[in-house]
Amino acid sequence: MYQSLGELCRKAEEEKKSFWEVVQADDCRERQIPEKTSFAQMKAMYLAMKEADASYDPKLYSRSGLTGRDGGKMQRYVDREETICGPFLGRVMEKALKMGESNACMKRIVAAPTAGACGVVPAVLLAMQETAGYSDEEMTQALYVAAGIGGVIASRAFISGAQGGCQAEVGSASSMAAGAAAFLRGADASAIAHGAAMAMKNLLGLVCDPVAGLVEVPCVKRNVAGAVVALAAADMALAGIRSKIPPDEVIDAMRSVGQDMPVCVRETGEGGLAATPSGERMKDYLTQG
Amino acid sequence: MNILDIIGPVMVGPSSSHTAGAARIGQVALKLLGEEVRSAKIRLHGSFLATGKGHGTDRALVAGLLGLSVDDRRIPDSFWLAKERGMDFEISGITLADAHPNSVKLEVMSESGRKLELVAASIGGGRIRICEIDGLRADFSAEAPTVVVFNQDRPGCIVKVTSRLGSAGVNIATMQVYRDERGGHAVMVIEVDQQLPEGCIGRLEQEEGIEKVIYLCME
Ligand code: SF4
Numbered sequence: 001m002y003q004s005l006g007e008l009c010r011k012a013e014e015e016k017k018s019f020w021e022v023v024q025a026d027d028c029r030e031r032q033i034p035e036k037t038s039f040a041q042m043k044a045m046y047l048a049m050k051e052a053d054a055s056y057d058p059k060l061y062s063r064s065g066l067t068g069r070d071g072g073k074m075q076r077y078v079d080r081e082e083t084i085c086g087p088f089l090g091r092v093m094e095k096a097l098k099m100g101e102s103n104a105c106m107k108r109i110v111a112a113p114t115a116g117a118c119g120v121v122p123a124v125l126l127a128m129q130e131t132a133g134y135s136d137e138e139m140t141q142a143l144y145v146a147a148g149i150g151g152v153i154a155s156r157a158f159i160s161g162a163q164g165g166c167q168a169e170v171g172s173a174s175s176m177a178a179g180a181a182a183f184l185r186g187a188d189a190s191a192i193a194h195g196a197a198m199a200m201k202n203l204l205g206l207v208c209d210p211v212a213g214l215v216e217v218p219c220v221k222r223n224v225a226g227a228v229v230a231l232a233a234a235d236m237a238l239a240g241i242r243s244k245i246p247p248d249e250v251i252d253a254m255r256s257v258g259q260d261m262p263v264c265v266r267e268t269g270e271g272g273l274a275a276t277p278s279g280e281r282m283k284d285y286l287t288q289g
Numbered sequence: 290m291n292i293l294d295i296i297g298p299v300m301v302g303p304s305s306s307h308t309a310g311a312a313r314i315g316q317v318a319l320k321l322l323g324e325e326v327r328s329a330k331i332r333l334h335g336s337f338l339a340t341g342k343g344h345g346t347d348r349a350l351v352a353g354l355l356g357l358s359v360d361d362r363r364i365p366d367s368f369w370l371a372k373e374r375g376m377d378f379e380i381s382g383i384t385l386a387d388a389h390p391n392s393v394k395l396e397v398m399s400e401s402g403r404k405l406e407l408v409a410a411s412i413g414g415g416r417i418r419i420c421e422i423d424g425l426r427a428d429f430s431a432e433a434p435t436v437v438v439f440n441q442d443r444p445g446c447i448v449k450v451t452s453r454l455g456s457a458g459v460n461i462a463t464m465q466v467y468r469d470e471r472g473g474h475a476v477m478v479i480e481v482d483q484q485l486p487e488g489c490i491g492r493l494e495q496e497e498g499i500e501k502v503i504y505l506c507m508e
Contacts, residue, residue: 045299063345103302104302104303109301113414121296143296147296151295159295159414163413176295213339216303
């Protein structure tokens with residue numbers, strides 16, 4: 001995997017290739033597989049995301065009882081055409097909630113990059129496909145873009161809440177989704193990288209503070225934030241706006257912020273929302289029951 | 290790590306470490322035992338114990354022991370499935386010394402009485418490390434094809450194994466050697482680049498000083 005978005009962009013320019021093609025070529029080289037195999041595997045991931053979205057069960061609650069049914073609520077609200085954000089963003093939020101809840105309810109999802117943040121990338125991509133009618137092949141290319149960005153983040157920094165807080169999970173997912181969304185709208189490699197950087201910048205410092213240590217509260221709803229920020233960042237990039245701090249330096253900043261984060265807000269469930277009186281009460285209730 | 294660790298795996302939620310990793314540990318234990326699991330003692334350590342129930346770690350481990358993979362929709366129903374297939378299991382807590390927070394100790398037994406003891410950790414993103422086999426230290430991921438050789442701790446064993454592998458055209462990627470005490474039991478953990486040819490294990494087992502050979506290939 002590439003260790004630098006700058007290098008990835010240079011490669012795309014030098015070889016006159018699209019961002020996704022550079023990521024794919026690197027994958028084929030690393031795993032010693034033909035392009036066709038790599039593409040089929042990535043496409044299977046996209047189709048699995050689609051399937052996971054379609055098999056959301058609006059009646060389910062998680063085993064802890066902390067999450068469930070919000071995706072259905074959001075869907076009904078969007079159907080009534082009352083959202084402040086309009087129908088498209090409404091669908092994005094609905095899908096993010098649904099995927100996060102499906103994960104909490106032990107349904108099948110695609111980790112992207114993690115299970116906790118699994119709603120961000122599909123919420124953005126599936127909603128864009130539904131409204132604009134992109135083919136599954138184009139969506140697979142977009143997923144390569146997301147994977148390439150995530151790969152750089154994983155190499156330069158980290159993608160787990162335990163190592164770097166939620167900025168490393170939902171922040172990374174948002175960054176990946178932003179690049180993928182910009183790509184679908186025709187952004188070049190540099191605009192993709194800047195879209196990714198602007199999403200990450202907007203979520204820098206986000207802590208990981210799950211109530212009772214479970215991937216439920218606040219994780220499910222944070223997927224909404226990740227998806228909405230991704231789209232805003234993609235729009236900025238498409239408007240020609242560039243991150244003043246270069247993309248690779250933004251990722252490095254995420255790493256150093258993560259390293260400086262106290263352990264109580266790195267997935268231990270001991271700080272932040274988990275340490276609120278209500279969070280503690282939920283935890284006590286769950287450990288007794 | 291490759292891009293399918295970034296987008297992927299396809300898995301049953303909610304946690305790649307507490308659910309997917311746990312299922313994988315169960316699967317590896319089943320493969321290492323080499324026969325269907327009849328009974329299992331599952332001892333959860335650290336965060337596996339503290340948040341395992343809410344994350345379905347217990348169900349995922351049982352599912353893995355039944356051979357279910359990390360994306361199998363039946364993971365949440367694995368307790369019921371175990372009952373149907375006649376697999377007994379018992380889950381409790383344990384404190385393991387110097388262990389990763391997401392660790393578990395498994396004691397499994399097959400119908401024919403074959404036994405295996407395993408300590409493993411889920412280290413994030415659904416990836417795992419096997420830390421102990423039958424009381425002997427080890428450290429491998431089960432991602433590459435792996436040969437585990439139990440042998441008497443005496444001169445010549447290692448060269449016998451490596452030359453056998455070499456003449457079978459199998460390249461060694463990494464190799465670790467552990468033992469309990471000088472001249473006692475030892476274990477070699479060998480990660481290899483190629484899959485082992487048929488019959489290779491049997492020939493290894495016939496070598497003097499070799500007690501047991503397990504071949505692990507998760508693909
Ligand atoms: S709060 Fe922690 S566990 Fe939840 S999604 Fe964010 S990083 Fe993952």
